[in-house]
Amino acid sequence: MLDKLLIKKVLEAALTTNADFAEVFIEDKFQTDISLLSSEIQSVNNAKEFGVGVRVAKGYQRVYGYTNSQKEEDLVKLATDLAQSFPGEPLNIEFDLKELKKGNTHTIKLLPSEVSIDDKASVVKRADVAARAYSEEISQVAVRFQDYVQNIWLANTEGTYVSDVRVRTRLSINSVAADENTKQSGFNGPGGLWGFEFYSDVINVEEAAHEASRIAVTMLHADECPSGKMPVVIDNGFGGVIFHEAVGHSLEATSVAKGASVFSGKKGQKIASELITAIDDGTIANAWGSATYDDEGNLQKRRVLIKEGVLNSYMIDKLNAKRMNDECTHSGRRQSYKYAPTSRMTNTYIDNGESTFDEIIAATEFGLYAKKMGGGSVNPATGDFNFAVGEGYMIRDGKIAEPVRGATLVGTGSEALLHVDMVGNNLLTAQGMCGSASGSIPTDVGQPTIRLSEITVGGRKGAN
Amino acid sequence: MNFDLLFEKAKAAGIEDIQITYAGGTELEVEVFNGAIEKYQIADSARLRAKGIYDGKMGTVTTEIINEDVFDFLVESIVNSAKVINSVDEVFIYEGDKEYPEVEGLFNPKLNDVEAKRKIEDTIELAKIVKAQDERINMVQAFYSQETTNVLIQNSKGLKLEKKVNVALFGVYAIASDGKDQRTAIEFKFSNDYEDYDFLKLAEVAAKKACSLLGATPCDSGEYEILLSAGASNSLLHPYLSMFSADAVQKDVSLLKGKVGELIANDLITIVDDPFKKQSPKSGAFDSEGVATTYKELVSKGKLTGYMHNLKTAKKAGVKSTGNAVGGGVSSSNFYIKAGDLNYDEAVKSMNKGLIITDLAGTHAGANPISGDFSLQASGFLVENGEIIKPVALITVAGNYLELLKDVTGVCDDLKFNFGFVGSPSLRIKKLVVAGK
Numbered sequence: 001m002l003d004k005l006l007i008k009k010v011l012e013a014a015l016t017t018n019a020d021f022a023e024v025f026i027e028d029k030f031q032t033d034i035s036l037l038s039s040e041i042q043s044v045n046n047a048k049e050f051g052v053g054v055r056v057a058k059g060y061q062r063v064y065g066y067t068n069s070q071k072e073e074d075l076v077k078l079a080t081d082l083a084q085s086f087p088g089e090p091l092n093i094e095f096d097l098k099e100l101k102k103g104n105t106h107t108i109k110l111l112p113s114e115v116s117i118d119d120k121a122s123v124v125k126r127a128d129v130a131a132r133a134y135s136e137e138i139s140q141v142a143v144r145f146q147d148y149v150q151n152i153w154l155a156n157t158e159g160t161y162v163s164d165v166r167v168r169t170r171l172s173i174n175s176v177a178a179d180e181n182t183k184q185s186g187f188n189g190p191g192g193l194w195g196f197e198f199y200s201d202v203i204n205v206e207e208a209a210h211e212a213s214r215i216a217v218t219m220l221h222a223d224e225c226p227s228g229k230m231p232v233v234i235d236n237g238f239g240g241v242i243f244h245e246a247v248g249h250s251l252e253a254t255s256v257a258k259g260a261s262v263f264s265g266k267k268g269q270k271i272a273s274e275l276i277t278a279i280d281d282g283t284i285a286n287a288w289g290s291a292t293y294d295d296e297g298n299l300q301k302r303r304v305l306i307k308e309g310v311l312n313s314y315m316i317d318k319l320n321a322k323r324m325n326d327e328c329t330h331s332g333r334r335q336s337y338k339y340a341p342t343s344r345m346t347n348t349y350i351d352n353g354e355s356t357f358d359e360i361i362a363a364t365e366f367g368l369y370a371k372k373m374g375g376g377s378v379n380p381a382t383g384d385f386n387f388a389v390g391e392g393y394m395i396r397d398g399k400i401a402e403p404v405r406g407a408t409l410v411g412t413g414s415e416a417l418l419h420v421d422m423v424g425n426n427l428l429t430a431q432g433m434c435g436s437a438s439g440s441i442p443t444d445v446g447q448p449t450i451r452l453s454e455i456t457v458g459g460r461k462g463a464n
Numbered sequence: 465m466n467f468d469l470l471f472e473k474a475k476a477a478g479i480e481d482i483q484i485t486y487a488g489g490t491e492l493e494v495e496v497f498n499g500a501i502e503k504y505q506i507a508d509s510a511r512l513r514a515k516g517i518y519d520g521k522m523g524t525v526t527t528e529i530i531n532e533d534v535f536d537f538l539v540e541s542i543v544n545s546a547k548v549i550n551s552v553d554e555v556f557i558y559e560g561d562k563e564y565p566e567v568e569g570l571f572n573p574k575l576n577d578v579e580a581k582r583k584i585e586d587t588i589e590l591a592k593i594v595k596a597q598d599e600r601i602n603m604v605q606a607f608y609s610q611e612t613t614n615v616l617i618q619n620s621k622g623l624k625l626e627k628k629v630n631v632a633l634f635g636v637y638a639i640a641s642d643g644k645d646q647r648t649a650i651e652f653k654f655s656n657d658y659e660d661y662d663f664l665k666l667a668e669v670a671a672k673k674a675c676s677l678l679g680a681t682p683c684d685s686g687e688y689e690i691l692l693s694a695g696a697s698n699s700l701l702h703p704y705l706s707m708f709s710a711d712a713v714q715k716d717v718s719l720l721k722g723k724v725g726e727l728i729a730n731d732l733i734t735i736v737d738d739p740f741k742k743q744s745p746k747s748g749a750f751d752s753e754g755v756a757t758t759y760k761e762l763v764s765k766g767k768l769t770g771y772m773h774n775l776k777t778a779k780k781a782g783v784k785s786t787g788n789a790v791g792g793g794v795s796s797s798n799f800y801i802k803a804g805d806l807n808y809d810e811a812v813k814s815m816n817k818g819l820i821i822t823d824l825a826g827t828h829a830g831a832n833p834i835s836g837d838f839s840l841q842a843s844g845f846l847v848e849n850g851e852i853i854k855p856v857a858l859i860t861v862a863g864n865y866l867e868l869l870k871d872v873t874g875v876c877d878d879l880k881f882n883f884g885f886v887g888s889p890s891l892r893i894k895k896l897v898v899a900g901k
Contacts, residue, residue: 045524046526046541046545047527048537050528051528062503064505064506068509078506081506082506117545118547121548140715178716183835184835227899375828377826381646386826388826388829388830405837406838408841456901459839460837460862462897
């Protein structure tokens with residue numbers, strides 16, 4: 001990619017004023033997208049992305065710029081322009097870029113470039129066939145296949161000089177079930193830090209498609225969800241989105257450092273039930289949110305966020321570490337060169353407890369069983385969060401009863417996890433895209449089945 | 465760049481017709497948090513999209529490396545992608561319309577002439593003004609962003625269209641605190657006329673909104689008459705835009721399929737797609753296929769008149785394209801519910817027992833465009849006998865969007881757009897189901 005000498009020149013140009021830190025991030029990405037609808041491949045698109053991002057900082061104040069250009073004059077000009085934000089004498093910082101360190105923690109067997117578009121398209125067609133075969137009530141199926149190779153290089157004035165390759169793929173299936181009255185949809189989107197071997201060694205394409213159709217058909221025959229406060233059992237896998245939204249975002253330095261999070265200054269305090277231990281781990285082999293290095297050139301690591309209910313660690317990037325006077329947890333991530341990095345989650349989950357799934361259901365006289373969750377959002381300043389239930393059932397007399405649809409859960413992050421009174425032993429993770437200050441990035445969410453003693457459920461049917 | 469060379473290479477590879485769309489430009493972003501510059505970002509970037517017809521199928525490719533060296537890659541990608549596509553839909557590269565509408569004010573050179581330094585100082589000033597509004601405002605983020613984009617569409621049928629757009633945005637995010645409770649509000653305005661911004665007004669609205677929500681608690685569960693504020697209403701309309709796309713209709717994922725000519729909303733409701741709206745980067749004389757854009761009422765006094773089309777969906781339906789091609793699909797330009805004549809304060813006074821909903825959260829997950837159902841986190845105010853009684857938060861409102869449109873009993877005169885240029889005035893609605901305490 002860019003020559004080391006050129007990178008050094010750009011970094012030096014960035015330090016010609018009073019700045020104390022500069023960084024160059026180079027990204028070269030190749031992505032293929034295939035989409036299918038009405039059992040026909042509608043589009044196939046290859047995209048070649050290339051850009052360079054330059055960050056210049058003094059203390060925790062930073063400026064950022066990017067360009068698609070690879071020309072020395074353009075890059076040096078960008079760095080020089082950015083440097084003007086820190087007027088004053090140069091600090092004469094000396095640094096050396098040594099041997100390039102290459103990230104190699106995750107093994108990829110079949111690179112996207114070694115697989116024909118036909119083979120990729122056949123996975124999409126198989127998913128469509130399986131999703132439709134599930135039930136005659138399936139009226140439409142949309143399938144999207146995506147794979148990419150993201151090569152990044154990162155160099156900074158502390159001497160960091162690393163490269164990393166992120167190979168990811170994901171298959172998203174959206175099934176629609178219809179009768180004369182309504183249409184309901186079901187979604188399943190498995191993915192990972194894998195090459196094309198994902199579709200032979202890791203998942204079963206047909207099973208993944210059946211799952212999307214199963215949800216759509218179940219919801220077609222579901223009643224409207226009642227509303228009000230009630231106990232809720234949230235199942236494992238994508239259920240972990242509750243932790244991601246309710247607590248995870250508010251533990252990112254992006255909001256903590258400004259004092260704008262409900263969890264600012266609460267390290268060492270009890271913020272969840274003692275049954276809760278929560279972890280953010282960017283090192284899990286081939287997980288969707290993993291990488292060897294974060295997007296600031298630091299090795300990814302495992303962070304214990306909450307230990308038995310007590311806040312143990314925030315997720316902190318380089319500059320916010322200075323601002324918070326806390327340690328950087330190697331949590332800097334970004335969507336692409338178009339974004340400056342900031343603290344983000346990777347693979348975040350609630351750890352296993354001791355109850356079995358059956359025990360949790362049996363112990364619940366009345367409530368909602370949220371088997372599949374949809375997406376959600378949070379306002380970190382208030383902690384108020386919401387998320388949609390993709391597949392739900394009522395629990396009556398300790399048994400799973402009729403399916404219900406259209407439920408949304410709302411609550412406050414600072415309280416929700418205090419209400420967890422049972423944690424299962426069946427930890428499972430699922431894939432999502434997380435949008436925040438540094439763009440949309442792949443993250444895993446996860447948890448075992450958990451029970452909240454009380455949370456507000458919103459549905460179209462009035463109170464019970 | 466000489467695209468004729470690309471067109472020649474495409475032809476030699478058996479590509480019948482080819483079109484490129486080049487979009488390049490510059491960007492400036494400033495963010496101020498509690499008086500200090502939090503973010504200053506500059507960018508200069510471009511993207512080239514090419515599509516071509518090979519063996520009756522449309523292959524596409526995108527690149528950010530834009531030079532003649534990538535032409536072979538573009539041609540090869542188009543051919544390879546076309547070979548895999550098995551959609552039987554007819555595809556088009558358009559020779560162009562005879563005439564294109566004049567759209568004024570898309571680019572204002574004066575905006576780019578204002579120095580970055582002044583823009584930074586003004587952002588700092590805006591944050592100060594917000595802070596000064598109320599002592600309970602304890603944190604303020606003010607932001608400015610500016611984008612200038614050049615778009616070029618050129619194809620092997622001789623079409624060549626260009627457009628230059630710039631737009632800027634000043635906004636504030638205010639956090640109010642009374643020691644016990646913390647509430648937030650966001651306000652912004654788009655314009656490419658730098659003299660057009662009224663900081664005091666932005667500040668007043670944001671500060672008042674954040675402070676007035678302090679101490680908000682859930683209200684009782686039940687059915688309430690609703691006044692959906694303009695900001696909440698435009699965010700709710702947004703996920704349902706796709707219902708009006710002919711593409712969604714033809715693929716049987718729109719609830720509006722087969723409903724042209726029917727009343728789908730109360731007769732107070734008129735919904736418009738307007739590519740000529742001032743101060744919007746989504747405005748323009750042509751769409752992504754090079755078709756001349758049109759102003760259209762999709763819903764006239766409650767009646768569905770038609771859908772948004774591109775060339776492909778129009779051909780299938782036997783109508784003319786409405787100029788709504790966006791990328792490879794169909795989408796809106798500036799899409800909004802037209803303002804009515806009800807005054808907002810009068811609407812509040814008219815409610816016996818109801819809720820004003822000022823904010824809806826989670827519309828990307830809790831509003832289902834396929835079923836029309838929604839269940840969303842909301843905040844606002846409880847109204848009794850025409851008076852605001854108390855702020856309300858952490859509740860959900862649930863319903864079905866098409867039923868909501870039919871249940872509209874009043875349309876206010878306060879049309880407001882969101883970041884995606886979807887707009888709505890405040891709407892008074894017969895009832896929605898609310899879950900609270």
